[in-house]
Amino acid sequence: MGVFRSIAGWFSKRSFNWLGNSYFNYGSYVNDENILKSSDTFNLMKLISDQVALAEFVVEDVQTGKDSKDPRAAHALQVLECPNDYLTGFEFKKLLTNIYLLRGDVYPFYDGSQLHILNNAYSELTDAGIEKITVAGENVPRFMVRHIKNIGLNHLEGVGLLELAKETLEGVMNAEKALTDKYKKGGLMAFLLKLEAHLSPTNTTQTKTVKAILDQLEDIKDSGKTKMIPLGKGYEIEALESPVDDEKTLKYLSIYKKDLGKFFGLDKDLLDKLEEKDMEQAMMKLFTSCLKPIFKNVEEHLTILLFGKNSGLRLRFRHDRLDYVGMKTKTDIAYNLVRTSIAVPDDAREMLGFKRLNTEESSKLYISKDLVGLDRLEDVLKSTLKGGEDDG
Structure with a gap:
């Protein structure tokens, strides 16, 4: 011990x-x-x-x-x-x-x-x-x-x-991460400065021009801002976009995310x-x-x-599956459960969110008259009335 x-x-x-x-x-x-x-x-x-x-x-x-x-x-x-x-x-x-x-x-x-x-x-x-x-x-x-x-x-x-689902998860998570990272970084857009001439560290004019262009590009911080950069002969700027293909990635996610549920x-x-x-x-x-x-x-x-x-x-x-049922439907269910004597009135009250009465009458099972066959209804009523007379 x-x-x-x-x-x-x-x-x-x-x-x-x-x-x-x-x-x-x-x-x-x-x-x-x-x-x-x-x-x-x-x-x-x-x-x-x-x-x-x-x-x-x-x-x-x-x-x-x-x-x-x-x-x-x-x-x-x-x-x-x-x-x-x-x-x-x-x-x-x-x-x-x-x-x-x-x-x-x-x-x-x-x-x-x-x-x-x-x-x-x-x-x-x-x-x-x-x-x-x-x-x-x-x-x-x-x-x-x-x-x-x-x-x-x-x-x-x-x-x-x-x-x-390891491979499916990795694919989904990597695709989600690629999209998230792309838009976190403003679309991963970069600029490529192309020169017809070779860059020479001793060419001070060329160095100053390249630096001036780069400074202006780096100055673009606000999205939607337009910047005009005049370029001399032999200089060209191209946009280098993200290799992430949004359409293909989203199509991939739409297919494989559904697979996760399986x-x-x-x-x-x-x-x-x-x-x-x-x-x-x-x-x-x-x-x-x-x-x-x-x-x-x-x-x-x-x-x-x-x-x-x-x-x-x-x-x-x-587990209460009735949490997702509307009150009208709950009321109908409660009524029918009592009517068919599957539940007592207190059970129905609890289902509808009311406190149990905990009385003798509220804990009894009742059989509704309309559950008795029509061919037997008269006999049942007579039997009930006769029983009441005997009690008296």
């Missing part, structure tokens, strides 16, 4: 950051720090990680499927709400999701009171088929860490955007069209294609990390 305490203490004294190793290819770097400089990559990752971070954790009883009243559940939810001294619950979920998407592997670490995300963790399988995880050469006790993998074809390693399990074009037509459909598509698998994977690992195996408890994400 003392060994485990010392290891936990060793880990808790260290800061857990996620600045990772750089990946080098074709003369450019793609790493964790600059990956989000690509606007489309940032937009897609923000879309996914925000939805995960906005989802609420609940702990269910495996047997009943209802929210657990177990003290272990209450403690786990407190930890998840405030995982450590430097991250909130929202930030922890967002960080975990971003690492998962970028690297394909993320290592949450739990010392019994705080949750951290390990950096530079290394995993291997022993001959007995047991995963061994080390950080800086130190073994991490198995019950204190989980290895969440975006599983591909390897049983031990996940695959992330840095690996799957590495997240998203068809960005389809999602954009659905958003224009129906936000609810768009969010359902995002949930089914992308969020649901992430939820399931994280739920399973964190359940084992926080409660161990066969605890009878299960950690779940509760």
Whole structure:
């Protein structure tokens, strides 16, 4: 026990950051720090990680499927709400999701009171088929860490955007950088001074003329300013424009930026069209294609990390897809859920943003008369009236 305490203490004294190793290819770097400089990559990752971070954790009883009243559940939810001294619950979920998407592997670490995300963790399988995880050469006790993998074809390693889309990302980022740099520097326009005669350092007249021309060119600082430079015979000025072809670069970006969504399990074009037509459909598509698998994977690992195996408890994400539905649609949904006895009036009130009444009547299920077949309506009414007379 003392060994485990010392290891936990060793880990808790260290800061857990996620600045990772750089990946080098074709003369450019793609790493964790600059990956989000690509606007489309940032937009897609923000879309996914925000939805995960906005989802609420609940702990269910495996047997009943209802929210657990177990003290272990209450403690786990407190930890998840405030995982450590430097991250909130929202930030922890967002960080975990971003690492998962970028690297394909993320290592949450739990010392019994705080949750951290390990950096530079290394995993291997022993001959007995047991995963061994080390950080800086130190073994991490198995019950204190989980290895969440975006599983591909390897049983031990996940695959992330840095690996799957490295060449696409490099192309997109380099193209974006070329355009940005070009316009930062005023279009990279230079001037070429051409002389018919050879330059001679001993020709003072020639030297003075060249210097006067260069001084006037350097004096052009404001965009849109016109400068007239009279030139003598044998002197000519040509504009030397940037080798960056804007049209080709933009065409390249329009094609490959869309491809980035596919590495997240998203068809960005389809999602954009659905958003224009129906936000609810768009969010359902995002949930089914992308969020649901992430939820399931994280739920399973964190359940084992926080409660161990066969605890009878299960950690779940509760994600409200109705956030993107208009109030009129919400009202119709709430009405129909109560009408068909799928939900009680208090459920409908909560869905519409009102407080639950928590009365006996508001927590009952009701069957609407118009849900009874017309051929049975008279019999049902007579039965109800007869029951009322008997009660009297």
